[in-house]
Amino acid sequence: MPGKGPSLEDLIGIEHSKLGFFQELRQTIEALKDANTQSAQRRREIAAILDGITDIMMVLTSDLRILSVNHVFRQTFPDVPRPEGMFCHQIFRGEDVPCPGCPASASFAAGDICRETAIFKIGGKNVQFEMVASPINRPDAPDRHILVFKRDVSREKEYQAKFYQAEKMATIGMLATGVAHEVNNPLTAIFGFAEGLRRRLPALKEKVDPRVMEDVEDYVATILRECRRCQDIVTTLLTFSRQKTVSFSAVSLNAVVNDTLKLLRSHLKQRNQAKITVRVDLSENLPMVHGDEHQIKQVMLNLLVNAMDAITGPGRIIITTYQSSKGAVCLSVEDSGCGVPPENVDKLFEPFFTTKRSGKGIGIGLSTCMSIVKKHQGDITLKSTPGQGATFTVSLPVNPEKTT
Amino acid sequence: MRISKFAIPEIIFGRGSIVHLASCAKRVGARRVLFVSDSGLAKAGWVDRIQEILRDNGLEWVYFDAVNSNPRDHQIHEGADIYVRERADVIIAVGGGSPMDAAKGIGTIVGNGGSISDYEGANRIMRPLPPMIFLPTTAGSSSDISQFCIITDVARQVKMSIISRSLVPNVSIIDPLVLLTKSEELIISSAVDAFAHAVESYLSLLSSPFTEHQALKAIRLIAHNIRPALENRSIEALENLSIASTCAGMSFSNAGLGIGHSLAHSLGGMFDVLHGLVHPILLPPVMRFNLAVSVDKLANIGRILCGPRMCSNEYLAQAGIAWLEHFFADLRVPVRLRDILPDSSCLETIAKAAVNDACTLTNPRPASWESLLGVCQEAW
Numbered sequence: 001m002p003g004k005g006p007s008l009e010d011l012i013g014i015e016h017s018k019l020g021f022f023q024e025l026r027q028t029i030e031a032l033k034d035a036n037t038q039s040a041q042r043r044r045e046i047a048a049i050l051d052g053i054t055d056i057m058m059v060l061t062s063d064l065r066i067l068s069v070n071h072v073f074r075q076t077f078p079d080v081p082r083p084e085g086m087f088c089h090q091i092f093r094g095e096d097v098p099c100p101g102c103p104a105s106a107s108f109a110a111g112d113i114c115r116e117t118a119i120f121k122i123g124g125k126n127v128q129f130e131m132v133a134s135p136i137n138r139p140d141a142p143d144r145h146i147l148v149f150k151r152d153v154s155r156e157k158e159y160q161a162k163f164y165q166a167e168k169m170a171t172i173g174m175l176a177t178g179v180a181h182e183v184n185n186p187l188t189a190i191f192g193f194a195e196g197l198r199r200r201l202p203a204l205k206e207k208v209d210p211r212v213m214e215d216v217e218d219y220v221a222t223i224l225r226e227c228r229r230c231q232d233i234v235t236t237l238l239t240f241s242r243q244k245t246v247s248f249s250a251v252s253l254n255a256v257v258n259d260t261l262k263l264l265r266s267h268l269k270q271r272n273q274a275k276i277t278v279r280v281d282l283s284e285n286l287p288m289v290h291g292d293e294h295q296i297k298q299v300m301l302n303l304l305v306n307a308m309d310a311i312t313g314p315g316r317i318i319i320t321t322y323q324s325s326k327g328a329v330c331l332s333v334e335d336s337g338c339g340v341p342p343e344n345v346d347k348l349f350e351p352f353f354t355t356k357r358s359g360k361g362i363g364i365g366l367s368t369c370m371s372i373v374k375k376h377q378g379d380i381t382l383k384s385t386p387g388q389g390a391t392f393t394v395s396l397p398v399n400p401e402k403t404t
Numbered sequence: 405m406r407i408s409k410f411a412i413p414e415i416i417f418g419r420g421s422i423v424h425l426a427s428c429a430k431r432v433g434a435r436r437v438l439f440v441s442d443s444g445l446a447k448a449g450w451v452d453r454i455q456e457i458l459r460d461n462g463l464e465w466v467y468f469d470a471v472n473s474n475p476r477d478h479q480i481h482e483g484a485d486i487y488v489r490e491r492a493d494v495i496i497a498v499g500g501g502s503p504m505d506a507a508k509g510i511g512t513i514v515g516n517g518g519s520i521s522d523y524e525g526a527n528r529i530m531r532p533l534p535p536m537i538f539l540p541t542t543a544g545s546s547s548d549i550s551q552f553c554i555i556t557d558v559a560r561q562v563k564m565s566i567i568s569r570s571l572v573p574n575v576s577i578i579d580p581l582v583l584l585t586k587s588e589e590l591i592i593s594s595a596v597d598a599f600a601h602a603v604e605s606y607l608s609l610l611s612s613p614f615t616e617h618q619a620l621k622a623i624r625l626i627a628h629n630i631r632p633a634l635e636n637r638s639i640e641a642l643e644n645l646s647i648a649s650t651c652a653g654m655s656f657s658n659a660g661l662g663i664g665h666s667l668a669h670s671l672g673g674m675f676d677v678l679h680g681l682v683h684p685i686l687l688p689p690v691m692r693f694n695l696a697v698s699v700d701k702l703a704n705i706g707r708i709l710c711g712p713r714m715c716s717n718e719y720l721a722q723a724g725i726a727w728l729e730h731f732f733a734d735l736r737v738p739v740r741l742r743d744i745l746p747d748s749s750c751l752e753t754i755a756k757a758a759v760n761d762a763c764t765l766t767n768p769r770p771a772s773w774e775s776l777l778g779v780c781q782e783a784w
Contacts, residue, residue: 006526
C-alpha cells in the first residue's frame with residue numbers, strides 16, 4: 001500500500017517511459033567486458049605459470065585422445081603440428097592400442113593420481129619419462145579428463161645408475177680387500193711351509209720308501225700349485241676392487257677374458273641347474289687396446305653374468321676375441337639363452353631397464369657397460385633372435401682419438 | 405495549457421491480423437512464450453487457433469489460464485512462478501481485460517520481484533518487464549493500449565490500480581474477426597466499458613487535444629455501431645466497435661478517468677461484479693455530478709449522441725445524459741445499483757474506498773467520499 005496516493009503529475013508521467021532493457025543491457029555488457037578483461041588477465045597469468053613448467057603436459061580424454069598440450073610438447077614433437085584429437089599412444093609409440101601399464105588409464109580407472117616410468121623413443125633417441133597422471137574433476141561435465149605430466153628423467157636415471165654401480169663396486173672392493181688380506185696371511189704361511197717342505201724333500205729321499213716319497217713330492221707340488229692359484233684369485237679380486245682413478249694403459253682383451261673366467265669359474269660350477277659349457281675362442285695375435293683394465297673387466301663380467309642369467313637349463317656360452325675388418329678389437333659373448341624380444345632391443349642399455357624379476361637385478365649393468373665402452377670410444381652391439389640366444393659384441397678402437 | 409504526454413503501443417489493426425502474432429513475438433526475442441488466456445476463449449476455439457500459429461512458427465509455449473474475471477493477486481504470483489520455472493521469455497495475452505491485466509501483473513513481478521501490491525499507484529515500477537504482446541478479444545477494456553493494470557487484492561477487498569508506462573505492451577494486435585464469436589452480453593458490456601472510458605477520459609483533468617479527439621471518435625462509433633453489431637453481428641459494426649475501444653484506450657491511458665471508474669473499482673473489489681455491468685448504472689449520475697464544471701464537454705457529447713441542436717450547452721449536456729439512460733435501458737442491462745447489490749449498507753464503504761483510487765484524482769470536479777456516496781445513492 002503506497003504511503004501517499006499519486007498526483008496528477010504522476011499520472012501524466014512526463015519523466016516516465018516504458019522501461020526497456022537497454023540500461024540493464026549496457027550494464028551487463030560493461031560487467032561482461034570487465035569480467036572478460038579479468039579472465040584474460042588470469043588466462044595470461046596461468047599461461048605464464050604453465051610456460052614455466054618444463055615438463056610435457058597433456059590433457060587427455062578418457063579414450064586417451066589429446067585435448068590440449070603445452071609448449072614443451074610442441075618443442076618435443078616439432079613434426080606433429082596438430083596433436084589435438086590424436087591418440088597419445090599414436091604419438092609416443094606409433095601404436096594403435098594403448099600402451100600396457102598406461103598411467104592415464106590407471107588414473108582414470110582409479111580416479112586418483114598414478115605415477116609410472118617408461119622409456120620412449122623420441123627423435124631416434126631413447127628418453128625415460130616419469131609420468132604423473134591425475135584426473136581432472138569437472139563436477140558439471142559428464143566425461144572426465146586426465147592431466148598427464150611427462151618429465152624427462154634420462155639424465156637423472158643415468159647418474160643414479162652410475163652411483164649405484166660405484167657404490168656396489170666400492171662395497172665389493174671393500175669386502176674383497178678384506179677377504180683377500182685375511183686369506184693372504186694363512187695362504188702365505190701355507191705357501192711358506194709347503195716351500196720349506198719342498199726344500200727338505202732331497203734330505204728325506206734317502207730315509208723314506210721311494211713310493212711314499214713319490215706321493216709326498218706330488219702332494220707338496222699340488223699344495224704349492226693350488227696355493228699359487230689361490231694367490232692368483234686373490235690378486236684378481238684385488239684388481240677388480242681396487243679403488244683408484246681411471247687410468248688408461250695398454251690392455252689385453254684375452255687377459256681380461258681369462259681373469260674374468262677365473263672369478264666366475266666357481267659360480268659356473270655352482271649352478272644347480274644343468275650344465276653350461278663355456279667355450280673360449282681367443283685370437284692369438286690380438287692387438288692391445290688403450291683402456292682401463294679394471295673397467296673393461298667390469299664390462300666382461302657383466303656380459304658373462306647376463307649370458308648365464310639368460311640360460312635356463314643346459315646351454316653354452318661362446319666367448320670370442322677377434323679383430324674386425326675395420327681394425328677394431330672385438331670381444332663377443334654369445335649365449336644360447338632366451339634372447340631379446342625386438343621391442344626391447346633398443347631399451348636394453350637404458351638405466352633401470354630390466355627384464356629380470358625383482359630382487360635379481362635393478363637394470364644398471366648394461367647401462368654401466370655402455371657408458372664405460374663409450375668412454376673408450378667403442379660400442380656395444382647386439383644380435384638376437386628371441387628364443388635362440390643373443391650375441392653381445394664389444395668393439396674397442398686400437399688407436400682411440402685423443403680426447404681432451 | 406499543461407504539458408501533456410501521449411504514449412501508445414505499436415498497434416497492428418485489421419481483419420486477420422492474428423496471423424502476425426508469432427512473428428511479432430519472434431521480433432521481440434520469443435522462443436518460449438507464456439501464453440495467458442481464459443477458458444471462455446478456449447471454448448470459442450481461439451486458444452487452439454493461436455497455439456496452431458505458435459506451432460507453425462516453431463515457438464514453444466506455456467499455457468496459463470488460471471485467471472478469472474477481475475484477476476486476483478495470488479493468481480498473478482502463480483503465473484510469475486510458472487514464467488520463471490518454465491523459463492519463458494515473451495508474454496502473450498489473448499482475451500479481455502482480465503487475461504491482459506493478469507499478464508501485466510505477471511510481467512511486473514517477473515521484472516521487479518516482490519509482491520504485486522508493492523506497485524499499486526503510479527510509476528512505482530522501476531525495472532523493465534518482459535516483452536508483452538496482446539491480442540484483445542472484447543473491444544472493451546483496452547488494456548492492450550493502456551498503462552493501467554487492475555488487480556484485486558483479495559485480503560483488502562480492493563481493486564488496485566497500477567499505473568506505469570512500462571505496462572503498455574510492446575505490440576497490440578487487434579483483429580476484429582475475433583469479435584465474431586462474442587456473446588450478446590459480452591458485446592454490450594465491452595462496448596459500455598469502452599464508452600465509459602471515452603466519456604470519463606474526455607472529461608478528465610488531464611485530457612489533451614490528442615486524447616479528446618480519440619474520445620469523441622470512440623463515443624460516436626459506439627453510439628452508431630452497437631445496434632448493428634448486436635442485431636446481425638455485422639463485421640463492419642464489430643470492426644467499428646474495436647476501433648472505438650482502441651480510440652477510447654488511447655484516450656484514457658493518457659488522460660486518465662474519473663470517479664465512475666473509482667466506484668467501479670471499489671465495487672469490483674468488494675462484490676466481484678462484471679466491470680462492464682457497473683457503468684450503465686454509474687455513468688449517468690457521474691456525468692450529472694460533473695455537469696457543474698464540464699458543461700461544454702458534456703454538451704459536445706450530447707451533440708454526438710442526439711445530433712446537432714440549436715440550444716444551450718446546458719440543455720444539450722442534459723439531453724445527452726438522458727439519451728444515454730434510454731440507451732442503456734433499451735439494452736436491457738441493470739441500470740440501478742439495487743439490481744446488482746444486496747443492500748445499501750455497503751455504499752459508505754464503497755465510497756470511502758473509491759476516494760483513494762487514482763481515477764478520483766483526474767475527475768474534473770473534486771470529489772470527497774460524501775459526494776461519491778451521493779452519486780451511489782442517486783444510482784441506487
